[in-house]
Every structure is written in C-alpha cells, then in structure tokens.
Amino acid sequence: MPNTLDLRRRIRSVKNTQQITKAMKMVSAAKLRRAQERALQARPYAQMLTAVLESLVRRTDLYNSATGEIVHPLLTEREEKNVLVLVIAGDKGFAGGFNANVGKAAQRFIDERIAAGQNVDLEALGKKAIGFYKRKYPAAVYEHKEELYDNDLAKHIEDVRHRAEPVEVTGEHPTVLMKAIFEDVAEIARSIIRRYEQAEIDSVYIVYNEFKSVLAQRLVVEKLLPIRKLGSPEITAAEEMTEEQKEAIAHAAASSGVTVLEPEDAEIEREAKKFGTADVDYIFDQEPELLFRHLMPRYVIIQIFHAILESVAAEHAARMTATDAATKNAGDLIEKLSLTMNRVRQAAITKEIIEIVSGAAAL
Amino acid sequence: MADRNNNSELLHVRLVTPDRVLLDSTASAVELPSISGYLEALYGAAPLLSELGAGEVRLHGGATGEQIFFVASGVVEVLPDRVTILAETALRPEEIDVKAAEAELVQSQEMWKQAGDEQQKYDEANTVARVAEEKIASATHRNATR
Numbered sequence: 001m002p003n004t005l006d007l008r009r010r011i012r013s014v015k016n017t018q019q020i021t022k023a024m025k026m027v028s029a030a031k032l033r034r035a036q037e038r039a040l041q042a043r044p045y046a047q048m049l050t051a052v053l054e055s056l057v058r059r060t061d062l063y064n065s066a067t068g069e070i071v072h073p074l075l076t077e078r079e080e081k082n083v084l085v086l087v088i089a090g091d092k093g094f095a096g097g098f099n100a101n102v103g104k105a106a107q108r109f110i111d112e113r114i115a116a117g118q119n120v121d122l123e124a125l126g127k128k129a130i131g132f133y134k135r136k137y138p139a140a141v142y143e144h145k146e147e148l149y150d151n152d153l154a155k156h157i158e159d160v161r162h163r164a165e166p167v168e169v170t171g172e173h174p175t176v177l178m179k180a181i182f183e184d185v186a187e188i189a190r191s192i193i194r195r196y197e198q199a200e201i202d203s204v205y206i207v208y209n210e211f212k213s214v215l216a217q218r219l220v221v222e223k224l225l226p227i228r229k230l231g232s233p234e235i236t237a238a239e240e241m242t243e244e245q246k247e248a249i250a251h252a253a254a255s256s257g258v259t260v261l262e263p264e265d266a267e268i269e270r271e272a273k274k275f276g277t278a279d280v281d282y283i284f285d286q287e288p289e290l291l292f293r294h295l296m297p298r299y300v301i302i303q304i305f306h307a308i309l310e311s312v313a314a315e316h317a318a319r320m321t322a323t324d325a326a327t328k329n330a331g332d333l334i335e336k337l338s339l340t341m342n343r344v345r346q347a348a349i350t351k352e353i354i355e356i357v358s359g360a361a362a363l
Numbered sequence: 364m365a366d367r368n369n370n371s372e373l374l375h376v377r378l379v380t381p382d383r384v385l386l387d388s389t390a391s392a393v394e395l396p397s398i399s400g401y402l403e404a405l406y407g408a409a410p411l412l413s414e415l416g417a418g419e420v421r422l423h424g425g426a427t428g429e430q431i432f433f434v435a436s437g438v439v440e441v442l443p444d445r446v447t448i449l450a451e452t453a454l455r456p457e458e459i460d461v462k463a464a465e466a467e468l469v470q471s472q473e474m475w476k477q478a479g480d481e482q483q484k485y486d487e488a489n490t491v492a493r494v495a496e497e498k499i500a501s502a503t504h505r506n507a508t509r
Contacts, residue, residue, distance in 0.1 A: 041383035048379060048449050052412070052438060146479075157479030182381040182451065272379075275447055276412055276440050285397050285413030294414055295438060298451070305381055 004348070007341035011334055018330035021323045024094070028320035029256035032214075035313035036259070038180075039211065042309055044272040046302045050231040052276030053299055056292045057230065059282075073197045074296050077226045083113050084121040084170070084192060084201040086224070088208035088307060089129035090315040091177050096322035098209070098315055099128040105219050105239065106132070106207045114166055121201060123171040123192070125308065130172045140168040161200065177315075180308050189301040196225050205236065208307045209314035214253050214260045217241055217314050224303060227296075233303070249317060252324035372406040373425050375445040378432060380453045386432070391424030393446050395439055396497075404441045411441040415450055417497040431456055433501040435494045452494070459502040467495040 089102040106129075113120050122137060124130045142159040149156065171191070176184050195201050204225040211217050221237040228234055241249075253260050276282075284291065376393055378386035393404045396418025404411075415437035422430040437450035471492035478484035 038382070042381055044384055045379050045381045045449060048447070049438075052440070052449075149480075155479050157477060157481075186451070275449070276438070278410060278440075278442055280410040280442070282410045282412040282440075285399055285411065288412075291412065291414050291438070298436075302381060 002340075002344065004341055004345050007337055007344060011337045011341065014330050014333050014337065018327055018334070021326040021330060025252065025320055025323035025327060026256060028316050028323060029253075029258050032258055032313060032316035032320055035309070035316050036211075036214075039306070039309040039313050042306065044269055046306055047269060047272035048275035049295065049299055049302055051273050053230050053292065053295055055277040056288055056295070059288055072293060072296055074193065074300065075226055078199065078202040080118055080202045082119045082121065082201045084123065084195065084204045085109060086123045086125060086192075086204070086206040086208075086304065086307075087129045087132070088177075088206070088311040089124075089126045089132070090311075090318075091127045091174075092319075093128070094322060095315055095319040096325075098318035098322075101219055101239070102129065102207060102209065103132045105221060105237065109205065109207060109221055109237070110167060118166075119163065120167045121170040122167065123173070123188070124169065125173045125188075126177045126311075127174050130174055133169050137167045137169050138165055140170045177308065177312055180305075180312055182305055185305045185308055186301045189304045190297065192304075193225075193297050193300055206304065206307055208311045209318075210238075210307075211310035211314040211317065214249055214258060214317055215241075215246055217317065222307070224300060227299070230299070245321075248325060249321045252321045253317075255324065256320065258320070374404065374406055374408075376422055376425070377445070377447045378420065378434070378453055379447065379449050381451060385453050386430070388422065388427045388430070389425035390422035390427075390430075390446075393423070394419070394421040395441075395446070395448070396420070396434065397439065404446050407443045408441050410443070411439075413439050413441075415439050415448065417494040419456070419497075419501050420448060420453075431501075433459060433498060435497070436490075456501050456504075459498050461499055461502045464495045464498040464502070467491060468499070471495060 085106065087102065087106045089099045093099065110120050110122075121140065122133055124133055141162045141164065143162060145156075145158045145160055147156045147158075148154075171188070173188060176188065192201075192204060196204060203223065206222050206224050208220065208222075209217060210220050218241065219239040220235050223234040223236055250260060252258075373389040373391055374393060376386065376388050376390050377384060391406065395402050395404060395413075396416045398414040398416045400416075401418065402411075402413075415434060417435040418433070420432045420434050422428075433452070433454045433456055434448065434450040435452040437448060437452075439449070440447045471488050474488035474491060475485065478488055
C-alpha cells in the first residue's frame with residue numbers, strides 16, 4: 001500500500017506535467033493559427049499562376065501536331081526507372097503519430113517501387129524525416145568532373161552520379177520548415193526540376209500532410225512530375241482522418257479557439273482564378289510559348305511551397321491534438337490518484353481508531 | 364494631369380507574392396519592368412500578358428499615392444481597368460539588403476565561371492546577376508534621391 005506522502009508527491013508531479021502539456025497545447029494552437037493564416041494568404045498566387053498557365057495552354061500551340069502531346073520538358077512522360085520522392089515530416093516530436101505516419105507512408109511507397117525494380121532517390125525535409133533515413137539509406141555520391149576541350153578555351157563541368165544502392169538520399173533539408181521561406185523552397189525545387197529535365201529522374205512524388213482545414217486533413221502521396229493536368233494534383237495514395245482523430249482534433253481546437261472549417265473563398269480568390277483568362281486578345285510581350293515555358297517551373301515550385309506550408313500547419317495541429325490528449329490524460333490520472341490518496345488516508349485513520357478502541361477495550 | 368485625378372479612371376492594382384497579396388490599391392498609372400523593358404500602363408490600356416523582368420514597379424496617383432516596389436521574376440496581366448502583378452520577389456526599396464545583393468552578384472560571377480559549356484547555366488547566372496544589379500540600383504537610387 002503506498003503511503004499518502006508518496007501519492008501526494010505523484011499528484012504534484014502529474015500536475016506539473018499537465019501544466020506543461022497545457023502550455024504546449026496553447027503554443028501549438030497559436031502556431032497553428034499562424035500557419036493556417038499563412039497557407040491561406042499564399043493561395044491567391046498559386047491560383048493565379050494556375051489560371052494563367054491553363055489559359056496559356058488554351059491560347060497557344062503547345063501541342064505537337066503529330067503526336068498531340070504538349071511540348072515541354074516538365075510534361076514529357078518517361079518510363080519510370082528512377083523515382084524521386086520528397087518526404088515532408090516535422091522538425092520536432094510530441095506530435096502524436098504525425099512523424100511516424102509520414103514515415104510509414106513513405107516507406108510503403110519506397111518498398112513498392114523497389115519491388116517494381118525502380119531506383120528511388122530521397123529528399124528529406126524536416127529533422128524527423130532526415131532521421132528516418134540517416135542510418136537506413138546511404139547518401140548519393142557525386143563526382144565533380146572538369147574537363148578542358150581540345151581548344152583549351154571551353155570547359156566541360158559535370159557532376160557525375162555514381163549510384164551504388166537502389167535507394168539513396170540525395171538531399172537533406174533540416175531548416176526549410178522552420179521559416180518556410182519561399183526562396184529556400186525554390187532552390188530545392190529548382191534542383192529537382194533540373195534533375196528531371198536532365199533525365200536523372202523520371203518522376204517526382206511528394207509525401208506530405210495535406211491541410212485544407214483542421215477537419216480536412218489527410219496524408220497523401222502526390223505525383224509532382226511529370227505534370228498531367230494543371231491545377232489538379234494527381235494523388236496516388238491518401239490516408240483520410242479517422243472519425244476518432246477528427247473528434248480528438250475538434251476537441252483540441254474547440255478548447256483553444258482555432259477555427260475548424262475551411263474559410264469560404266474570399267473575393268480575392270474568386271478573382272485570382274480569373275487571372276490571365278479574360279476573354280480578350282492579349283498582346284504578348286514575348287511568344288506565349290516562351291512565357292509558358294518560363295512559368296512552368298514556377299508552378300512546380302509553388303506546389304512544393306504549398307505542400308510545405310500545409311505540412312507545417314498539420315504538424316502544429318497534430319501537436320495541439322497530442323498535447324490536448326496528454327492534458328486530458330493527466331487530468332484523469334490526477335483524479336484517480338486523488339481518489340487512491342483519500343482512500344489510503346481514510347484507511348490509515350480507520351486503522352488508528354481501531355487500534356485505539358481495541359487498545360482501550362483491552363484495558 | 365487633370366484626368367489623372369479622376370476617380371472613375373483609376374487602375375485597380377494588385378501585387379501578389381507567393382506569401383501574400385502585398386498590395387491591393389488603385390493608381391492612375393503604373394510603370395512595370397517587363398522582360399523586354401519598362402512599360403507604363405494607363406487606364407484603358409490594351410490587354411497584355413508579359414513576363415516580369417527585374418526592376419521597379421511604380422504606382423502614380425490613386426488611393427495610396429506614389430509607391431515603389433522592387434520586383435523580380437513573375438508575370439503581369441494588364442487589362443483596361445486593372446493591373447495584376449505576380450512576383451516571386453517583391454520588396455520596398457528600403458527593405459533591400461544591399462550587402463546581400465552584392466553577395467548575390469559575386470555569387471552570379473562564380474556561377475558564370477562554373478557554368479562550363481551549358482547554355483542554361485549561363486542564362487541562370489545572367490538572371491541572378493541582373494536581379495542583383497537591379498536590386499542594388501533600386502536601393503542606392505532611393506538613397507541618392509533622399
């Protein structure tokens with residue numbers, strides 16, 4: 001039988017923990033609100049870019065008249081031999097199953113590809129994602145080659161990739177998620193686009209947590225390249241939230257004042273969809289094909305940027321839910337411990353009385 | 364100048380970056396750096412779609428008065444009553460970090476040296492250099508006129 005002092009100590013300790021988890025929950029809720037706001041504010045740009053690209057597709061002769069295919073390096077489909085996958089997880093733990101779920105979905109994807117005899121390149125975003133593959137898969141090895149031409153005037157510079165394993169890590173990005181600055185994301189995206197254009201990779205997928213609103217989240221595997229259809233991402237696998245998860249997150253959101261539903265399209269967003277689509281004959285400063293070509297990579301960049309913004313919001317939401325559950329569990333534990341403590345105290349008192357009474361009776 | 368202050372003939376101007384809608388205002392005239400050089404849009408301009416070069420967007424007249432933004436890489440749509448600018452980079456001249464821009468310029472020269480025989484890499488180096496130069500020009504010009 002534990003004594004009262006021990007129990008009191010335990011209760012105090014659990015109470016302290018509860019205060020910490022409660023504070024963490026409030027912090028996560030505040031960060032979630034900010035992340036949600038950011039993701040929302042970033043939408044007009046993406047919508048406008050998509051709109052203008054769609055409009056350009058309609059207006060210009062981007063199709064090869066012989067094959068009927070759109071002529072652009074980011075639209076050409078090749079047989080998938082080398083696949084690149086971007087894995088976006090979180091920077092920190094204490095977010096329930098958030099990181100583990102991303103890891104599992106990514107692993108399933110990798111295993112499938114390996115089984116199909118394809119090579120996989122990994123780009124890990126976020127400290128936890130890097131952790132998944134640190135010991136598991138080797139980093140890709142590049143050899144820097146510089147070669148002078150015969151005339152000694154021009155130099156051929158090339159980084160040659162030496163692939164040793166079917167699965168290799170080509171990039172680790174531990175700091176992008178923290179601030180999610182567009183320029184940093186663009187740099188990663190450009191390197192991926194370059195590799196795709198040079199046919200080092202044949203397709204690009206992205207594993208991340210989609211976040212439309214607190215109640216509309218899912219873990220998706222999305223095909224980024226080649227682009228099949230503008231404005232509608234190709235989801236190859238998705239894990240919806242369970243009812244249980246939805247309830248837990250709704251509870252956490254309600255107790256910390258986070259909006260649950262997706263806000264209606266603001267006027268700016270409705271107009272954003274019209275960008276570059278007016279029913280007029282535009283004057284083009286340069287060939288529309290050229291404009292299309294220059295804008296396509298930006299579409300890819302913005303897709304990745306959005307995935308990151310949404311994943312960050314989802315991470316905060318997951319942490320908020322996890323810490324909310326922890327706070328609730330701590331409360332339950334305190335209740336249970338208090339009950340035990342009271343019982344123990346009462347038992348001790350009863351015992352003492354019995355001892356006194358029976359002692360008096362013996363006299 | 365008289366018609367410039369006429370409220371019914373103001374352009375609706377929006378400057379949108381990947382992060383947010385930076386500016387939503389009106390102007391009687393907008394100067395834009397298109398890829399092939401500066402152009403100015405007035406109310407009733409012919410519809411135009413163009414890639415954005417590096418340089419300054421200047422708004423004249425309108426609700427917020429004269430405004431200057433440094434922009435780089437994007438696309439602009441001009442319609443008779445509105446101008447919408449999509450820019451990956453959009454800064455007020457006083458926000459430009461000249462030291463960082465100078466570092467970018469040095470980096471672009473390094474890129475040029477490392478480009479080897481690939482045209483694409485030279486183009487990239489040129490773009491970086493151009494953006495950096497315009498950034499410095501925009502920031503220092505601002506300081507000079509003050």
